[in-house]
Every structure is written in C-alpha cells, then in structure tokens.
Amino acid sequence: MASNTSTIVQESLNALFDDQTFLPDLQDETRNKAFTSLVSILSTPNxxxxxxxxxxxxxxxxxxxxxxxxxxxxxxxxxxxxxxxxxxxxxxxxxxxxxxxxxxxxxxxxxxxxxxxxxxxxxxxxxxxxxxxxxxxxxxxxxxxxxxxxxxxxxxxxxxxxxxxxxxxxxxxxxxxxxxxxxxxxxxxxxxxSLGRREATGKGVYYTFRYMLHDFLKDQRKWLEERDNIFAKTALNHADKSLTIAIQGFGNVGSVAALEAYHCKYLNNKVIAVSDRHVTLYNSDGLDIPGLVAYTEKNNGDLPTSEDELAHADVKATIMNRDDVLDLDVNVLVLAALEDQIHKENMQDIKARIIVEGANAPVTAEADKFLSDNGVIIIPDILANAGGVIVSYFEWLQGRDTQFLSEDEIFKRQFAKMKHTFDTVLPQFFGDPFPLRQNCFIYAVMKLSTILYRQGKLY
Known part of the structure; x- marks a missing residue:
C-alpha cells in the first residue's frame, strides 16, 4: 500500500512545524506537545x-x-x-x-x-x-x-x-x-x-487530468514557463500535443474515465489501451470505447478476451496479457483497479509521464518516490478519485431534503468543488519541489489540525 497514515501525518506535520503562519498561537514546548498530539490523533482510528x-x-x-x-x-x-x-x-x-x-x-x-x-x-x-x-x-x-x-x-x-x-x-x-x-x-x-453517482468517480478522475493539462495550464502557462520545477516541465512538455492514454481497470471508474477521454473536446487525446482482470486490449489508432462499454454491459462487466468476442463486439484491438497495460509506451496511465499495482519490481518499466490514480493507493510509497524523483506527475487518489464522495455528499443532502437535483446540476457542482481544490493545491505543487500527493496531504492535515485545535482536542 502507498504510505501508511502515520507516515503521511508525520511527514505533513514535519513540513508544517516551522511554518509560523500555521497555528501561530502554539509556540515552543506547547507547539511540540500539540504536534505530538496531532500525530497520535490523526494516525490512529477512533x-x-x-x-x-x-x-x-x-x-x-x-x-x-x-x-x-x-x-x-x-x-x-x-x-x-x-x-x-x-x-x-x-x-x-x-x-x-x-x-x-x-x-x-x-x-x-x-x-x-x-x-x-x-x-x-x-x-x-x-x-x-x-x-x-x-x-x-x-x-x-x-x-x-x-x-x-x-x-x-x-x-x-x-x-x-x-x-x-x-x-x-x-x-x-x-x-x-x-x-x-x-x-x-x-x-x-x-x-x-443521486443522478450521476455511478459516473461521478470516473468523471472526476478524467477531470483532474483535463483540468491540469488544459484549464490550469492555459491560464498559468507563462507562470509555469518561469518555474524551475521538474513537474512544470513535464506538464509543459505534454501541452498542445496528441496524448495517448492507457487505462488499467474497466469497471465503473475506468470505463467512465475512458468515455470522458473519448468524447473530450478540450484535449487531443485517445485511449489506446484498456485492461481488466483478464486481458489488455490495445490499438495504436485508438480503441472504440463506446463499443467496449456496450460489450461489457452485456457480458458481466468483462472485456472481450478472444478474436471471436472482439468480432462480436465489432472492436478492433490486439489482445495482450492483463498486466501489459502498465508498461506500454503511452503519455498517460490511469490506474483504476486495485492497490499496489506499481511497485519496486515494475516501477522502472513505467513509461507514462503522467499517472492518474483512479483506484486507492495503486502506487506503493517506494515507486511513488522513484517516479516523482524522475519528474513523473502522479495525480494522487486523494485528489483524483474524490468525485464519488463529493456526489455522495450531494446524495446525502438530497435525502435529508427529499429534493433531488438534475444530473447536469450534480456534475456542475461536483466539478466546481473539485476545481476549488485544484486551484488551492496546483499552484503550490508547481511552485515548490514537493510531489502533488505530499501537497494534498499537507493541506488536508493542516485543515484537520486547525479544526482539532479550535475544538480544544490537542490537550
């Protein structure tokens, strides 16, 4: 699994300890005790x-x-x-x-x-x-x-x-x-x-990638070009070019993200490989994603695994081994399966320069550090796959009021909430040497710590 919580919390608080704008009322020994309390509280379950x-x-x-x-x-x-x-x-x-x-x-x-x-x-x-x-x-x-x-x-x-x-x-x-x-x-x-709940995570996964490479880069290009930042260089190298995408996992998250890429009008991208628990399907000209989605809906969620099944789906693709999807020569790799998919044994084989975590913890801590040190942008699970819980919140609110929103309104609100988060963490990410995952964790720990302090729970 990617870094466990105690490590995440400890590293985030270490980064915040010397920042005197964070909890400025806490100084000297009182600050030490409070930070020790925060590590204990946030790294263990209730x-x-x-x-x-x-x-x-x-x-x-x-x-x-x-x-x-x-x-x-x-x-x-x-x-x-x-x-x-x-x-x-x-x-x-x-x-x-x-x-x-x-x-x-x-x-x-x-x-x-x-x-x-x-x-x-x-x-x-x-x-x-x-x-x-x-x-x-x-x-x-x-x-x-x-x-x-x-x-x-x-x-x-x-x-x-x-x-x-x-x-x-x-x-x-x-x-x-x-x-x-x-x-x-x-x-x-x-x-x-709620309308849109099933698609929310997959739509959010693709939106995080699209927002970084299109919306944010378009607005901040001049600023990014001035950054001496390895991740800014990676983002700029992928601007205004045809992008190839591979997606591991073709369930609710991966298939929806693939459809979003297939229909996207903002980026010049194509999905050239998808995989599930049985197989990887590859087509360098781009896969027929709607055709594959239609096939999986009729076949227990499984992709075609033989030439006959591909013919039945009317989809052109090369059949490859399930795990081949990970080390294909693509620009973007979306991980929408399970934990620990990129690890010590295969991290050096990864060719994608942008990785989007649709699943929880699909990159181990060791692989995360290796890839980040080499300038690979990893859009972490905590940022990329939050669409599900955001729309779950909307569903929870609708259930309390028994008033229900349209699908368009749900996605509009989801993307607005995610945009607010991106606009908070992306400038920090491209402005300093920390990987995006660490920036996200620092921001989350900072928010939780502030609330715990205000509630008087650190003593």
Missing amino acids: HVNKSFLRIALENGKVVRIPAFRVQHNDTMGPYKGGIRFHESVNEDEIINLASLMTLKNALHDVPFGGGKGGVVINPREYSMKELHLICTKYVQYFSDVIGTDKDIPAPDVGTGAREMDWMMAEFKSIHPGMRYRGSFTGKSVENGG
Missing part, C-alpha cells in the same frame, strides 16, 4: 469494528465471513466511506483506507469524517440470494455504529447500487421511524440515490 457474519449458503453449509467497519476520524462530520467485497480485504487495509477517507474529505472540504468497511469474499462466487443475506447481515451486525448522522457507507470494490439498496432497506427495518434515506449513499436513483 474505532475498529470487526465481526464474523454467519451466512447459510444455498448448498446447506453455514460459513462465517470476516467483516469490518472502521471509523477513523469524525473531526469534520459523520464517518463516510465505502464497503468493499473482496477476498483480499484485511483489517490493516481497511484502517488505511478509512484514514485516507478522512484526508480526502478534508482536502475537498466535504463535511464528513473517514470510514471504511469490508467483507472478505469474492462476490462472483456467491448467488444473488447469498449476497443479499451477506448485505443484510452486515447491517444487522453493525447497526449500532452506522446511521444517517453517525457513519454513512457507500459502494466500493465489489459493491454497487444494488447492495446499497439492500442495506438501506435492512437499516430501515431495524430502525423504524428513524431517518433512513441518508444512511447509505450510492443507491439506485429509484431508491433515493
């Missing part, structure tokens, strides 16, 4: 809830499945974070992801804290009836700690609107008379979900 779900399978067997709900920090508001169904789920992973949610919400000024949930299963190995039972049991086991104003789960890897609908229905049954529409986000539109 609660780690763990249980074993008792599930009766359709074959007559009873299994006990590990499940987690971690609540990291609620300084800015109720805990918020997805529930992932994946066989690799473990307690340390969920704690780290919950802490990253705390930082992500602080960075984008979303009034939520950080939480995360997980169930140790491969959802493809269970029937719909069994998955429904797993969802209802999850809510039953954690019903005391989740709720509209306490902890609001959402979809993550292996879950979607269907699972959130099931879970909200169970929450409503357990808590009759309580407000329930905001207990889960990422629900279906028919069940009180």
